[in-house]
Amino acid sequence: MRPVTAAAHIEVRAVAKEWLTRDHPVPALAAISLDVAPHEFLTVLGPSGCGKSTLLSIIGGLTSPDTGEVRIGGHPVARPDPRQVAMVFQDPGLFPWRTALENVEFGLELQGVAAGPRRERARALLEPVGLRGFEGRYPRELSGGMKQRVAIARALALDAPILLMDEPFGALDEQTRLLMGEWLLGIWARTRKTVVFVTHSLQEAILLSQRIVVMTARPGRIKASFEVTLPTPRDLDAPPAATLRHALWDAIRDESRRALDGGA
Amino acid sequence: MRRIVLARLGLLAGLLALWELWASRRDPLLYVPPSRVLPALGRVLRLEAYPTLLEHFGLTVLEVLAAYLLAVGLGLALGFALGLSRPVGEIYEPLLAGLYAIPSVVWYPSLMLFFGLGPASKVAFGMLLGFFPVVLAVLAGIRSVDQQLLVVARGLGAGAGTCFVKVMLPSMTATLLAGLRAGLALTVVGVLVGEILGARRGLGYLINYAYGFLRTAEYAALALLALGLVLAVDGVAAWVEGRARRWTEGAA
Amino acid sequence: MTPARRQLAQAASLAALVAVWELAVRAGWADPLFVPAPSAVARALGVVAPEALGLLGETLGKTLAAYALAVSLGVGAGLLVGGIRYLHDVLSPFLVALYALPKILVLPWILLTFGLGMTPAVVYGVLQGFFPICLLVAGGVRDIDQGPLRVARSMGATSWQLYRKVVLPAVLPAVLAGMRLGIVFCLLGVLVVEMFGGIRGMGFLLVSLANAFRAPELFAATALVSLLSIAVVLGLERLNRRLGHWR
Numbered sequence: 001m002r003p004v005t006a007a008a009h010i011e012v013r014a015v016a017k018e019w020l021t022r023d024h025p026v027p028a029l030a031a032i033s034l035d036v037a038p039h040e041f042l043t044v045l046g047p048s049g050c051g052k053s054t055l056l057s058i059i060g061g062l063t064s065p066d067t068g069e070v071r072i073g074g075h076p077v078a079r080p081d082p083r084q085v086a087m088v089f090q091d092p093g094l095f096p097w098r099t100a101l102e103n104v105e106f107g108l109e110l111q112g113v114a115a116g117p118r119r120e121r122a123r124a125l126l127e128p129v130g131l132r133g134f135e136g137r138y139p140r141e142l143s144g145g146m147k148q149r150v151a152i153a154r155a156l157a158l159d160a161p162i163l164l165m166d167e168p169f170g171a172l173d174e175q176t177r178l179l180m181g182e183w184l185l186g187i188w189a190r191t192r193k194t195v196v197f198v199t200h201s202l203q204e205a206i207l208l209s210q211r212i213v214v215m216t217a218r219p220g221r222i223k224a225s226f227e228v229t230l231p232t233p234r235d236l237d238a239p240p241a242a243t244l245r246h247a248l249w250d251a252i253r254d255e256s257r258r259a260l261d262g263g264a
Numbered sequence: 265m266r267r268i269v270l271a272r273l274g275l276l277a278g279l280l281a282l283w284e285l286w287a288s289r290r291d292p293l294l295y296v297p298p299s300r301v302l303p304a305l306g307r308v309l310r311l312e313a314y315p316t317l318l319e320h321f322g323l324t325v326l327e328v329l330a331a332y333l334l335a336v337g338l339g340l341a342l343g344f345a346l347g348l349s350r351p352v353g354e355i356y357e358p359l360l361a362g363l364y365a366i367p368s369v370v371w372y373p374s375l376m377l378f379f380g381l382g383p384a385s386k387v388a389f390g391m392l393l394g395f396f397p398v399v400l401a402v403l404a405g406i407r408s409v410d411q412q413l414l415v416v417a418r419g420l421g422a423g424a425g426t427c428f429v430k431v432m433l434p435s436m437t438a439t440l441l442a443g444l445r446a447g448l449a450l451t452v453v454g455v456l457v458g459e460i461l462g463a464r465r466g467l468g469y470l471i472n473y474a475y476g477f478l479r480t481a482e483y484a485a486l487a488l489l490a491l492g493l494v495l496a497v498d499g500v501a502a503w504v505e506g507r508a509r510r511w512t513e514g515a516a
Numbered sequence: 517m518t519p520a521r522r523q524l525a526q527a528a529s530l531a532a533l534v535a536v537w538e539l540a541v542r543a544g545w546a547d548p549l550f551v552p553a554p555s556a557v558a559r560a561l562g563v564v565a566p567e568a569l570g571l572l573g574e575t576l577g578k579t580l581a582a583y584a585l586a587v588s589l590g591v592g593a594g595l596l597v598g599g600i601r602y603l604h605d606v607l608s609p610f611l612v613a614l615y616a617l618p619k620i621l622v623l624p625w626i627l628l629t630f631g632l633g634m635t636p637a638v639v640y641g642v643l644q645g646f647f648p649i650c651l652l653v654a655g656g657v658r659d660i661d662q663g664p665l666r667v668a669r670s671m672g673a674t675s676w677q678l679y680r681k682v683v684l685p686a687v688l689p690a691v692l693a694g695m696r697l698g699i700v701f702c703l704l705g706v707l708v709v710e711m712f713g714g715i716r717g718m719g720f721l722l723v724s725l726a727n728a729f730r731a732p733e734l735f736a737a738t739a740l741v742s743l744l745s746i747a748v749v750l751g752l753e754r755l756n757r758r759l760g761h762w763r
Contacts, residue, residue, distance in 0.1 A: 060670055061670075062666070062669060062670055079672070080669060080670050080671065080672045081672060082670075082671045082672040085670075086670075086671075087667070087670040089663065089666065089667065091663040092663070093661075093663030093664045093665075093666060093667040094664065095664050095682070095685070096661075096664075096762050096763065097685045097686075097688075097762045098762075106667075106668070106671070106681075107671045109681070110668075110671055110672065110673050110677055110681075138762045139762075140762065140763065151667070154667075158671065268602075268605045268606055271606045272606055272609065272610070275606065275607075275610070293628075294625075294628050294629055351517060354517050354522055355517075355522055355525040355526055355529065356526075356529070358522075358526065359526060359529075359530075362746050365700060365745055365746045365748075365749035365750070366700075366741075366742045366745045366746065367700055367701075367703045367704035367707055367741075367745060368704065369704055369707050369708050369711065369719075370707060370722065370738050370741050370742060370745075371738070372711070372722075373711070373722040373723050373725065373726035373734060373738070374726065374734055374735065374738055376723075376726050377550060377726040377729065377731060377734060378550045378551070449616060452618070453618040453620070456618050456620060456621070457618070457620045457708070460620055460623070460624075460712065461708070461711055461712055461723075462723075471621070471624065472624065475624035475625075475627075475628070478628075480625075480628070483624060483625070484625075487621040487622070490618070490621055491617065491618075491621065494616075494617070494618060498616070
């Protein structure tokens with residue numbers, strides 16, 4: 001039973017969304033509701049096509065729901081607000097014509113921060129992501145993991161209290177993914193942001209989050225919610241983690257099969 | 265999709281209507297509305313305007329054929345020579361690219377001097393224009409061959425010749441055909457340009473003739489006829505390309 | 517192969533070509549009336565250069581005028597057609613068809629309408645240059661990587677910011693490619709008009725020299741135009757590499 005805390009940072013209320021394709025509408029989300037507490041690290045786990053990316057898009061203000069609404073800090077979300085929410089996607093989306101430093105500066109540039117201060121802030125951000133010395137490199141000179149770190153630094157530059165991450169490590173190999181996960185936890189511990197992390201990897205979910213929410217196959221709904229009270233650093237082989245893993249897999253297996261069969 | 269097709273038809277109809285309205289109230293010597301072009305086209309096609317039309321048209325077609333055969337021959341030869349041998353390609357491709365930066369028409373006066381005003385200069389010019397896309401397509405095609413396939417073939421004991429015929433050529437077919445089709449289009453343009461710039465016979469010559477005598481409606485009709493030739497030729501090329509593609513992909 | 521060795525091989529091949537050519541004419545295998553010896557061409561260059569360079573300047577002037585128009589119209593149209601889905605769906609078959617259409621067919625009409633002088637040359641030059649530029653730019657816009665665009669939107673970029681900071685830099689390579697192609701087409705158009713209409717300029721010079729059977733001068737003049745064109749394209753290529761060093 002969750003203790004009643006202060007007002008939720010993010011409130012998702014009965015949000016539904018349908019995508020119109022050429023042939024017929026595709027329901028992505030079906031009246032989904034969710035609360036995210038301040039400073040919480042929440043993972044959204046679900047099979048492919050269950051609408052988790054759509055959910056994140058809606059929370060970030062990139063798309064609007066057909067019905068229902070999302071509130072952040074009590075205010076409804078109508079459009080992307082970089083002062084509240086920063087987003088990171090699976091495709092790092094670095095601007096190839098900008099150096100790593102210039103990429104990190106981008107958000108600050110949009111907000112009209114002067115060149116000097118924003119350069120300093122950007123430089124300072126490349127340090128904790130371990131990319132000091134790479135400021136002048138162009139994306140084509142960076143590895144996948146490095147690109148994603150620049151993308152995360154770019155998002156952190158916004159200094160927004162909420163960080164939405166849509167399978168950010170999905171394109172990386174396993175070792176890199178594990179390392180990036182550890183590193184992300186360090187950043188979260190330091191910055192105390194509210195993080196909503198989307199993944200389809202049970203391992204990642206268990207390693208990183210305080211709470212895991214499992215979504216059904218399309219159209220997506222919340223199926224189950226799991227508190228993760230394991231001590232950090234998390235040992236995946238230890239019994240509590242293994243139990244959680246089984247529970248998660250039980251919750252998600254049918255949904256994954258449904259997603260597979262449904263041609264998601 | 266339906267809406268888009270309707271929009272296109274609407275646009276076309278609108279443009280034709282505009283043309284008709286605008287041209288019919290101006291100097292008839294310069295501006296011919298569709299309502300005058302169509303009867304002129306009729307006269308041309310019934311051989312009333314130019315009784316020798318078939319001769320001229322036939323000559324143009326023959327020039328295109330000859331030019332194209334030469335363009336393909338030269339293009340394939342040069343393309344494979346440059347593409348199959350790394351050192352040769354490295355040395356001479358930049359030179360070819362340099363040639364490509366020169367507007368083709370600067371060669372025409374030299375061709376006219378050498379070959380005269382007859383069909384030979386048109387064939388030469390058409391060949392010159394048409395062979396570039398073929399060479400480029402051969403080079404691109406060779407480059408696009410999946411090296412893995414060659415590795416597999418050699419692993420199965422295929423020699424150089426077999427690799428070429430059974431792996432490279434089939435892989436290249438789509439790119440090659442696209443290049444052959446583009447080459448044909450350019451050959452037709454080359455022959456027409458040559459005829460319009462200076463000839464004694466041919467469709468381009470007729471166009472020039474009509475223009476010279478200010479028989480503007482007939483000039484427009486002849487231009488449409490030339491356009492028809494271009495479209496028909498490309499239509500045939502597209503059909504061949506489609507057929508060949510289905511054949512190679514079907515076989516796979 | 518190192519660049520030095522490659523350039524050496526290229527220079528050697530060209531030198532060999534010139535040598536064989538010179539020999540062929542001297543030995544009588546080629547009729548110097550039609551195929552002048554390189555030495556004759558070199559001499560003729562001195563003879564014809566003053567006049568040729570002046571006329572080249574005139575042709576270049578018309579070409580640049582046509583080019584400026586073709587680039588502005590072509591890039592503008594390309595951005596619109598590439599960026600607005602509806603426009604692209606409706607118009608692109610027309611644009612592709614017009615690109616493939618031999619524009620020489622309308623040249624007589626252009627001369628009838630605009631007379632002789634600079635105007636028909638510029639008009640026809642624009643006609644030739646517009647389509648490749650427009651199509652390349654439209655293609656570039658359609659191919660824009662959605663990833664960076666989405667990131668910028670998620671950061672609250674306004675439409676204007678999106679355009680200036682994401683779309684334009686992303687489209688620049690395609691614009692430069694179009695511009696590189698466009699200059700050759702514009703020059704081609706101007707030359708064709710000069711040749712066909714007897715309008716003063718390099719095109720007319722080439723045709724006159726050919727009609728007068730002055731082969732060495734013709735080859736020399738042809739070489740001049742060719743070198744100019746290559747120089748311009750190489751210049752644009754260098755600009756392209758400079759601006760696109762991040763690729």
